[in-house]
Amino acid sequence: MQLKLxxxxxxxxxxxxxxxxxxxxxxSAVNATLTALGARNLTQARVKELVGDxxxxxxxxxxxxxxxxxxxxxxxxxxxxxxxxxxxxxxxxLYVKSRVYPDAAQVLRILREQGFRVGCVTNKSSRFAxxxxxxxxxxxxxxxxxxxxxxxxxKPSPALLLEACRQLQLSPKEILYVGxxxxxxxxxxxxxxxxxxxxxxxxxxxxxxxxxxxxxxxSLTDILTDVLHLFSGNVGPSARPQEVPM
Numbered sequence: 653m654q655l656k657l658x659x660x661x662x663x664x665x666x667x668x669x670x671x672x673x674x675x676x677x678x679x680s681a682v683n684a685t686l687t688a689l690g691a692r693n694l695t696q697a698r699v700k701e702l703v704g705d706x707x708x709x710x711x712x713x714x715x716x717x718x719x720x721x722x723x724x725x726x727x728x729x730x731x732x733x734x735x736x737x738x739x740x741x742x743x744x745x746l747y748v749k750s751r752v753y754p755d756a757a758q759v760l761r762i763l764r765e766q767g768f769r770v771g772c773v774t775n776k777s778s779r780f781a782x783x784x785x786x787x788x789x790x791x792x793x794x795x796x797x798x799x800x801x802x803x804x805x806x807k808p809s810p811a812l813l814l815e816a817c818r819q820l821q822l823s824p825k826e827i828l829y830v831g832x833x834x835x836x837x838x839x840x841x842x843x844x845x846x847x848x849x850x851x852x853x854x855x856x857x858x859x860x861x862x863x864x865x866x867x868x869x870x871s872l873t874d875i876l877t878d879v880l881h882l883f884s885g886n887v888g889p890s891a892r893p894q895e896v897p898m
Contacts, residue, residue: 660846660880662769662795662820664813666831667776668703669853671756672788675700676749681742682714688737689730691718703854704833706775706806711738739779746780747787753852759872760793766882769820771796773812773829796820808835810843817843830875837863848879 668674675696682702683693694702694714702713715734763770771794774781778799785791796819800806817824824844829836832853837860840847849855849865850872860868867879876882 659826660768660828661822661826662771662816663763663828663830663875663880664771664773664816664845665760666829666833666836667772667774667781667784669832669855670753670830670836670850671772671790672750672752672784674750674784675703675854676751677742677745677747678703678710680745680749681738682710684741685711685734685738686714686718689715689719689734691715694718700854701856704775704835706800706803707738707742707777707780708735711735742780746784750784750788752788752790753872755871755873757790757793759876760790762876762882764793769795769822771798771816771820773798773807773816775800775806775835777801807831807839808842810839813839813843813845817845828875828879830872834859834863837865840865848875 665671679694679696679699682699686693694717698717699710699714702710702717704710711734712731715731760770772781772785774797776784776799778801781797781799782791785794785797791797796816798812798816800812805811813827813829814824817827820827828846828848829840829843830848830850831837831840832850833855837847837849847865848867848869849860849863851860851868851870869875869878
C-alpha cells in the first residue's frame with residue numbers, strides 16, 4: 653500500500669459513501685417521490701445501485717425502474733415533476749437517518765492536528781452538501797468544500813480537484829483524494845492526485861479494482877496508519893482517534 657506520491661500536504665474526501673452514509677435519507681426521498689407519482693417503492697439496496705452522477709440521474713433511474721411495465725414516465729414535464737418532488741422532500745429530510753461513518757470526525761481532526769489541509773469534493777450540489785456537513789458536525793474540520801453545482805464539474809471530471817489544488821495553493825501531487833467509487837479514483841488520477849478507495853460505501857462490485865487506486869482501505873483510520881504512516885504499528889493511546897463531541 654505504498655503511495656507513489658513523495659509528499660502529501662492535503663487530504664480531500666468525497667462525501668456520500670465516504671464521510672457520511674447518506675443512503676437511508678436518499679432512499680426515503682426517492683420512495684417519497686415514487687409514492688407521489690403512484691409508482692412502487694424501491695429497496696435501499698436497489699437505490700444504492702442507482703446512486704452516482706448526481707441527484708437528477710438517481711431520480712431518472714429510480715423512476716424508470718419503478719414504472720417499467722406499468723407506465724413509462726418519459727414525458728419531460730413528468731420527469732421535471734419527479735425531480736421537483738425529490739428535491740423538496742430531500743431538502744426537508746437531509747439528515748434524519750444518515751450517519752457519519754465510524755472515526756470520520758476523529759480522522760479529520762487528527763489530520764488537521766498533524767498539519768494537513770483537509771477538504772471535501774463531492775458530486776452533491778451545495779444546496780445539500782453544505783447543510784449535510786454542518787448537520788453531521790464535520791464542516792468545522794474542513795478547509796474547503798467544493799460541490800458539483802454544474803454538470804460539467806461532476807466527477808469523473810478532474811475539474812473540482814484541480815480547483816481544490818488552486819484554492820489550497822498546492823500541486824496535485826501534494827493532494828490525496830479519498831472516495832468510495834471508481835469515478836473518485838478516475839477523477840483523482842485525471843487531476844494528478846493520489847487516489848485512496850474505501851471498501852465501504854456505494855461502489856459497484858469490482859469497479860474499484862478496475863480503477864486501480866493507489867491504495868485501498870477498510871476504514872478511514874487506515875489512512876492515518878497504513879497510507880500516510882503517521883503512526884507506526886498500532887495506534888497508541890495518545891494518538892488513537894478519540895470520541896469527539898458532536
